[in-house]
Amino acid sequence: MIRFEQVTRRYEADGRPALDDVTVEFYRGDFAFLIGASGSGKSTLLRMILREGLPQRGKVTVAGQNLGLMLDRRVPDFRRSIGMVFQDFRLLPDKTVFDNVAFAMRVLGTKRSAIRKRVTKVLEKVDLAHLAKRYPHEISGGEQQRAAIARAIVNDPAILLADEPTGNLDPRASAEVMKVLRWINASGTTVIMATHDRAIVDQADSRVVQLHRGRLVRDEPHGFYDAPEGSEAWDVLAQEEGESGLRAHDPAPLKTWMLPVTGGAAGGVSGSDSYDETIDDEAHDDETLHRDLDDSSTADAGTEGHHTWEPDTQDHHFVESRDESIDHVGDHPQDQVMAPGEDPSVLAYDEDPVLRETAPLDSTEELAAMDLEGDAVFDAPFEEGSEREEPIFDEPIQEEPEQEELLGDQESYLDDDEVDDVDDADVDEDEHENDADHEQTGLRITWPDHLREDAHSHDVPELHSDFNGTEMPDLEQDGYTETEDESAEAEQIEFLSGHPTDADLPLTEPQLEEPVAGEIAAVSHDDAPSAPEPAEADRPQLQQPASQVFADEPLAPATPPPARPRLSWLAHSSDAAPDRTSAEPAEQSAPSVPAFTLDPPTQEPFSPGSALRDMTAEPGNEPEPEFEPEPEPEVEPVAAFEPEPEPRPGLDPAGDPQLEFEPEPEPDEPRPVPKPMSSASQSTYTDARRTAEHLGIPRSRRSIMRRLRRDK
Numbered sequence: 001m002i003r004f005e006q007v008t009r010r011y012e013a014d015g016r017p018a019l020d021d022v023t024v025e026f027y028r029g030d031f032a033f034l035i036g037a038s039g040s041g042k043s044t045l046l047r048m049i050l051r052e053g054l055p056q057r058g059k060v061t062v063a064g065q066n067l068g069l070m071l072d073r074r075v076p077d078f079r080r081s082i083g084m085v086f087q088d089f090r091l092l093p094d095k096t097v098f099d100n101v102a103f104a105m106r107v108l109g110t111k112r113s114a115i116r117k118r119v120t121k122v123l124e125k126v127d128l129a130h131l132a133k134r135y136p137h138e139i140s141g142g143e144q145q146r147a148a149i150a151r152a153i154v155n156d157p158a159i160l161l162a163d164e165p166t167g168n169l170d171p172r173a174s175a176e177v178m179k180v181l182r183w184i185n186a187s188g189t190t191v192i193m194a195t196h197d198r199a200i201v202d203q204a205d206s207r208v209v210q211l212h213r214g215r216l217v218r219d220e221p222h223g224f225y226d227a228p229e230g231s232e233a234w235d236v237l238a239q240e241e242g243e244s245g246l247r248a249h250d251p252a253p254l255k256t257w258m259l260p261v262t263g264g265a266a267g268g269v270s271g272s273d274s275y276d277e278t279i280d281d282e283a284h285d286d287e288t289l290h291r292d293l294d295d296s297s298t299a300d301a302g303t304e305g306h307h308t309w310e311p312d313t314q315d316h317h318f319v320e321s322r323d324e325s326i327d328h329v330g331d332h333p334q335d336q337v338m339a340p341g342e343d344p345s346v347l348a349y350d351e352d353p354v355l356r357e358t359a360p361l362d363s364t365e366e367l368a369a370m371d372l373e374g375d376a377v378f379d380a381p382f383e384e385g386s387e388r389e390e391p392i393f394d395e396p397i398q399e400e401p402e403q404e405e406l407l408g409d410q411e412s413y414l415d416d417d418e419v420d421d422v423d424d425a426d427v428d429e430d431e432h433e434n435d436a437d438h439e440q441t442g443l444r445i446t447w448p449d450h451l452r453e454d455a456h457s458h459d460v461p462e463l464h465s466d467f468n469g470t471e472m473p474d475l476e477q478d479g480y481t482e483t484e485d486e487s488a489e490a491e492q493i494e495f496l497s498g499h500p501t502d503a504d505l506p507l508t509e510p511q512l513e514e515p516v517a518g519e520i521a522a523v524s525h526d527d528a529p530s531a532p533e534p535a536e537a538d539r540p541q542l543q544q545p546a547s548q549v550f551a552d553e554p555l556a557p558a559t560p561p562p563a564r565p566r567l568s569w570l571a572h573s574s575d576a577a578p579d580r581t582s583a584e585p586a587e588q589s590a591p592s593v594p595a596f597t598l599d600p601p602t603q604e605p606f607s608p609g610s611a612l613r614d615m616t617a618e619p620g621n622e623p624e625p626e627f628e629p630e631p632e633p634e635v636e637p638v639a640a641f642e643p644e645p646e647p648r649p650g651l652d653p654a655g656d657p658q659l660e661f662e663p664e665p666e667p668d669e670p671r672p673v674p675k676p677m678s679s680a681s682q683s684t685y686t687d688a689r690r691t692a693e694h695l696g697i698p699r700s701r702r703s704i705m706r707r708l709r710r711d712k
């Protein structure tokens with residue numbers, strides 16, 4: 001499904017490759033961990049799957065598509081079949097959980113009722129339905145990450161990439177996120193997760209792919225965080241630990257997958273499909289563990305705050321100093337229910353008001369009372385045929401009043417259905433575009449068909465009003481272009497993405513001198529998968545996601561994990577230094593660099609923005625400025641704003657002297673400089689565009705603005 005063939009990727013022509021001759025394949029239905037020290041190339045690999053950056057050498061193929069040969073305009077469509085989750089969540093801060101998840105669908109122009117239905121369902125799946133109306137800052141980190149996952153899967157992607165999704169989370173939140181990722185994978189989605197979390201890897205019994213300095217040093221179908229002793233990966237881990245001064249296998253962040261009984265959305269319902277069965281099984285296991293732990297919670301409450309603990313010595317990697325005064329896990333028979341490596345803090349869960357507060361809602365009884373079965377639980381709360389569909393929540397989500405109504409705008413004359421029709425028109429447009437794309441690329445996007453079914457044509461009135469009632473510039477008519485606000489947006493985009501986006505980096509051109517290797521002949525679509533469409537009846541929602549289109553590819557062999565003892569690096573390191581001869585001894589012997597220095601840095605620290613600027617500043621690569629920037633007005637008094645423009649209704653609130661208004665140009669005069677967006681609009685727009693890019697949504701600026709107006 002995803003194939004890297006001898007891929008080398010450099011960010012800088014003379015720098016060390018971020019990926020160095022990597023050959024690896026991920027199969028449909030895989031759950032693979034990507035591990036390796038910081039800077040080993042994990043994020044680069046994930047981003048290359050999204051076609052964010054092309055290899056200088058080698059070939060990346062996803063679903064039969066050679067990404068090096070993919071046309072830029074196909075990329076958004078392609079990315080829509082891939083969900084992405086980041087360590088820092090990247091939710092839109094001024095939107096509720098519901099709206100964050102719904103945003104992708106809104107930008108795509110999905111019918112409002114379909115959005116409500118689908119988002120509600122997905123939020124139920126991640127146990128967040130009860131927090132749908134909260135803003136990101138009003139929920140915990142784990143909940144934010146689950147919201148981000150909900151957003152990533154709302155379009156039912158075939159592949160989910162997760163870049164250290166538990167990196168900012170405590171053990172309990174990590175466990176919840178892992179559980180969600182697990183059953184997303186159980187539903188057929190390929191999941192590739194970059195992580196540093198050894199406990200999560202050790203407990204997962206999943207595939208482990210390890211990178212070191214851009215090279216692939218291990219690929220085990222069922223591995224632990226630690227590589228088999230004596231292997232190359234063992235050596236490099238030892239080396240990494242030596243270089244960083246940290247133990248890559250520090251036991252401190254050991255986390256647990258153990259969860260309290262929450263009876264999540266599907267947990268209390270008798271599902272017949274494997275998806276819900278998976279949850280049932282897990283819920284049952286959790287229940288067993290939880291019951292046992294309840295008994296021991298009092299005894300172990302005293303361990304709170306003590307991190308010096310020694311788990312089961314038989315199967316553990318580390319032997320920490322043992323404080324006999326502490327009530328250790330493993331001292332009591334009932335503790336034996338814990339799997340090795342689990343965090344004893346869970347014992348105090350029921351006593352901890354904060355943890356209890358952040359626990360997922362227990363909706364088991366509520367759902368059981370509905371007497372529902374399987375997936376029907378998600379459809380039932382909507383009364384089919386009723387005039388307006390209401391969501392499942394106890395407190396129904398209050399529709400914010402349509403701003404257009406307040407504005408007396410064209411759309412205010414439309415009732416709800418008509419507004420939906422307006423949305424549908426765009427769906428229709430997109431469908432045609434996408435259909436055309438699919439024919440050419442052989443790709444099939446994963447947008448669920450049931451969300452498109454009512455689409456039909458309709459004339460779309462052009463609206464030119466802001467959500468606040470102020471006039472919005474018609475960006476395209478005004479000559480507003482992508483390059484115009486480049487500098488204004490760059491920082492926000494970099495902040496949100498952590499790296500330059502495809503909008504900023506040339507995707508089809510190799511960024512360095514080395515040419516893209518591989519075929520550069522005419523684009524062939526023959527190797528694209530035939531993508532047989534399963535019958536609608538055979539496609540239960542979410543349980544059988546659109547990744548079925550790759551059904552012709554074999555699933556990864558489900559062989560049981562090989563029995564082998566787990567590595568005990570610390571124990572070994574105390575005995576003898578590991579053999580590092582195979583791992584670049586020259587760098588090993590380099591003198592250690594002090595953490596801080598008063599000397600001015602000789603090199604600018606890396607920043608994606610500066611890298612981008614550097615790249616674009618290369619000879620022959622300078623961007624063509626589309627506009628001559630207007631000279632800054634002198635800091636002179638009043639005269640700066642002469643002539644005084646006529647205040648326009650809605651734009652000049654009480655003649656606020658701090659606001660600057662451009663004079664209206666003469667009607668027949670060409671406009672040399674388009675009207676700038678207000679900073680608020682700019683920020684909202686940038687957030688929206690960023691999200692749209694993440695979600696692979698091909699949308700024009702005007703279209704996004706229209707959605708935003710309607711969304712408000």
Ligand SMILES: Nc1ncnc2c1ncn2[C@@H]1O[C@H](COP(=O)(O)OP(=O)(O)OP(=O)(O)O)[C@@H](O)[C@H]1O
Pocket residue numbers: 011012017018036037038039040041042043044045499500606608611
């Ligand atoms: N946009 C970029 N421009 C230049 N160099 C980059 C860029 N992104 C990453 N690198 C470099 O590429 C190498 C691999 O980085 P990458 O982010 O893939 O590592 P990683 O394994 O994901 O690290 P971490 O665990 O810290 O996220 C590093 O040396 C990094 O400095």
